Amino acid sequence: MGLKVAKFGGTSVADAIQLMKTKQIINDDLERRYVVVSAPGKRYSDDSKITDLLYLCKTHIEHNISYEQVFQVICDRFMAIQINLGVKVDLLKEFESIKQELEAGASSDYIASRGEYLNAKLVAPLLGFDFVDAAGLILFDAKGRFLPAETNEALGAELKKHERAVLPGFYGTFPDGKIKTFSRGGSDITGAITARAVNADVYENWTDVSGFMTANPKIISEPAPIESLSYKELRELSYMGASVLHEDAIYPARIANIPINIKNTNKPDDPGTMITAEEIIPEGRIITGIAGNKDFTVIAIYKDNMNMERGFVRRMLGILEEYGVFAHHLPSGIDTVSVVVSNATVNGHLDEILTDIKNSLKPDSIDVFENMSLIATVGCGMAKKQGTAAKLFTALAEAGVNIRMIDQGSSEMNIIVGVENKDFETSIKAIYGAFIGKS
Numbered sequence: 001m002g003l004k005v006a007k008f009g010g011t012s013v014a015d016a017i018q019l020m021k022t023k024q025i026i027n028d029d030l031e032r033r034y035v036v037v038s039a040p041g042k043r044y045s046d047d048s049k050i051t052d053l054l055y056l057c058k059t060h061i062e063h064n065i066s067y068e069q070v071f072q073v074i075c076d077r078f079m080a081i082q083i084n085l086g087v088k089v090d091l092l093k094e095f096e097s098i099k100q101e102l103e104a105g106a107s108s109d110y111i112a113s114r115g116e117y118l119n120a121k122l123v124a125p126l127l128g129f130d131f132v133d134a135a136g137l138i139l140f141d142a143k144g145r146f147l148p149a150e151t152n153e154a155l156g157a158e159l160k161k162h163e164r165a166v167l168p169g170f171y172g173t174f175p176d177g178k179i180k181t182f183s184r185g186g187s188d189i190t191g192a193i194t195a196r197a198v199n200a201d202v203y204e205n206w207t208d209v210s211g212f213m214t215a216n217p218k219i220i221s222e223p224a225p226i227e228s229l230s231y232k233e234l235r236e237l238s239y240m241g242a243s244v245l246h247e248d249a250i251y252p253a254r255i256a257n258i259p260i261n262i263k264n265t266n267k268p269d270d271p272g273t274m275i276t277a278e279e280i281i282p283e284g285r286i287i288t289g290i291a292g293n294k295d296f297t298v299i300a301i302y303k304d305n306m307n308m309e310r311g312f313v314r315r316m317l318g319i320l321e322e323y324g325v326f327a328h329h330l331p332s333g334i335d336t337v338s339v340v341v342s343n344a345t346v347n348g349h350l351d352e353i354l355t356d357i358k359n360s361l362k363p364d365s366i367d368v369f370e371n372m373s374l375i376a377t378v379g380c381g382m383a384k385k386q387g388t389a390a391k392l393f394t395a396l397a398e399a400g401v402n403i404r405m406i407d408q409g410s411s412e413m414n415i416i417v418g419v420e421n422k423d424f425e426t427s428i429k430a431i432y433g434a435f436i437g438k439s
Contacts, residue, residue, distance in 0.1 A: 002201040004031045007169065007191030010041020010049060011208040012265035013119055016084030019126060025206070025268050026127055032204070034159065034194055036169045037123050038187040039115025040077065050074060050115040058111045061102060071099065078118050087125040094118060109171065110179040116168035116187065124166040132158060132165040134190060138172025140180040146172075148193075148252065155197040167194060188249035196256040203253050203260045205245055210264040211273030212237065215290045215432050219425050224436055226289055227271060230279045233288045233378050236414050240291040240376040250275075279380040286385050287435045290428055292375035294421050296328065297346060298405055300338040300367040301357065307334045312361060319356045323349045328374070329416065331407045338405065340374065340418065369404055373424040376416045377431055383412035392417075395434035401427050 008022050026032050039050040053074050060067035075095050082091055098114050117133070124131035137155045139147040151172070159165060169187025174180050182189050188205060195203035212234075213223040229237075231254045238245060245262060253260050260275040306312055313330070316339065320327055324347075329340040346353070354366060382388045389408070392415060396403055405418030419427050 002031045003033055003198060004029065004202045004204055005034045005036065005191060005195040005198065005200045006032045006204040006206060007036040007187060007194075008038065008265065009187065009205070009207045010038045010051075012041075012206050013037050013039075013123070014041045014043045014047075016081050018265065019081065019085060019123065021265055021268075022123070022206070023126055025265065028268070031201070033164045034198055034200070035123065035127065035129065035166045036187060036191040036194055037116060037119050037166060038169050039119055040081070048073075050077065050119075051112055054111045054115055055108065057102060058106075058108050067102070071095075071102075074115075078122070081119075082122055085122065085126050087122055089121050089125060091118070091121075094121065107178065109181040113168070113171035113179050113181055116170045120166050120168035127164070127166060129164040129166045130162045132162060132167050134168050134171055135173045135179065136177070138190060138193065140172055140174055142175055144174070144180055146182075151193060152197050155194065159194070159198050182248070186248075188245055189252070192249040192252040192258075192260070195258050196252045199256065200258055203258050204263055205249070205260060206263050206265045208264065208266060209262075210267055210270040211262040212289060214288070214436055215428055216241075219428050220432050223432070226273050227282070228274045228276065228280050229288050230380060231275060231277055232279070232413060233380060234275050236376060236378045237289050237291045240374065240378075240416075241293045245275075281379075281381040281384075285379065286381050286388060287377050287379035288381070289379070290375065290377050290431050292373055292424065292428060294373045294424055295343040296340050296372040296374055296418070297343055297350065298338050298340050298369040298372055298418060299354070299357070300336065300369070301361070301363045302336050302365045302367075303361070303363045304335055306337065313337060315360055316357060319353060319360060322356075323347075323353055325349075325353065329405075329407050331405060340372075340405070343370070369418075371421045372404060372418050373421050373427070374416055374418055375424070375427050375431070376414050377435070378414045380413055382415070389415060391434055392431060395430040396427055399426050399430035401430065 012018055012022060026035060041049050053070055057067040057070050060070060078091055082089060101110060121131060137158055139151045139154060141147055169190035171179050171181045191205060192203055210225060212226040214226055215223040217223055231250055234250055257277050261272050263272040264270050317327055325341050325345045327339050327341060331338050377392055401419055401423045403417050403419060407416040
């Protein structure tokens with residue numbers, strides 16, 4: 001018999017109705033022995049996520065505002081889940097403990113983690129599994145850096161004691177035992193870490209969509225699903241905005257060569273998307289997917305004999321680092337280099353950055369292109385098909401889109417184009433139509 005780790009996201013565990021679907025999914029496959037749960041997510045569009053409500057409690061306390069009403073909403077939601085599931089858990093004791101920690105000045109990480117903790121406490125008896133707390137098993141150093149080797153050893157040793165277990169996602173502990181959370185979406189990471197620790201055959205990530213789509217369904221009506229893709233392709237698509245799976249969740253599964261299956265809790269019979277280390281290229285497939293984001297700025301720098309000037313790019317990146325700005329791409333020529341930065345990280349400091357570049361690097365000219373979008377066309381099959389780039393650029397030209405920047409990775413697995421924000425949706429539709437079908 002194989003072994004599967006199943007992680008269920010916020011919409012999959014939002015209420016008792018969804019949790020009963022989760023129970024049926026687990027019962028349908030005895031190989032699903034370890035389950036990682038998120039905090040309850042939204043039940044409907046205007047609903048609140050439990051994690052957001054917990055953060056709000058902490059904010060109220062910091063501003064000397066009563067948090068009692070918000071906390072009661074959280075308690076009522078968990079109590080409703082418990083009653084509807086018919087499980088026995090002393091939630092009142094748990095609520096009182098959390099309130100005491102809140103009023104004693106507990107960290108935001110501790111407060112935010114309680115959604116996953118309480119949900120796991122409810123799901124474990126629902127499934128008849130053991131509850132295993134992530135505290136003391138998912139390990140961080142004193143600076144908050146995740147410790148993969150130490151975690152793998154500690155978590156693996158503990159889970160050997162449990163034939164079947166439910167774990168809360170999203171958090172672990174500092175060396176002193178205090179709670180440390182991953183970034184938002186971190187339950188995906190916990191799931192992958194757990195899969196590695198138990199040497200799972202498959203890591204299933206259950207969400208509210210049937211895997212990855214070839215393009216954003218908000219732009220392309222009913223885009224074709226992606227049945228399979230490689231870890232490398234997933235990284236590229238996730239980085240450029242395809243947000244089904246937290247991109248840091250890929251690494252623990254990848255280094256253990258564990259396939260990841262993205263599945264839909266509401267449509268469990270759908271095959272979803274299988275993510276593997278091997279590059280599986282179905283016959284006739286040139287591109288795997290299209291992803292992109294808006295609101296970038298391109299800073300194009302020209303200087304004669306730039307290639308002869310040692311440390312030019314390093315000094316330019318140093319200036320960005322001083323402002324906390326990350327360089328997304330660096331297309332360059334002999335005398336030119338362009339740096340692509342996110343408007344969000346520039347955070348209003350563009351003028352200061354340009355002044356520092358002029359004073360430090362003495363360029364002959366600087367051109368700035370704001371309100372730019374980046375679109376990545378990704379696929380391992382692109383390198384083996386002649387005319388892929390020509391087909392992409394022709395499609396954009398015929399759609400009346402002016403390409404402002406082109407960047408292609410050395411692996412020839414992706415082509416990134418920069419276009420104006422106003423052409424973002426048009427560009428994606430044109431690329432999709434050229435390679436996949438009508439948009």
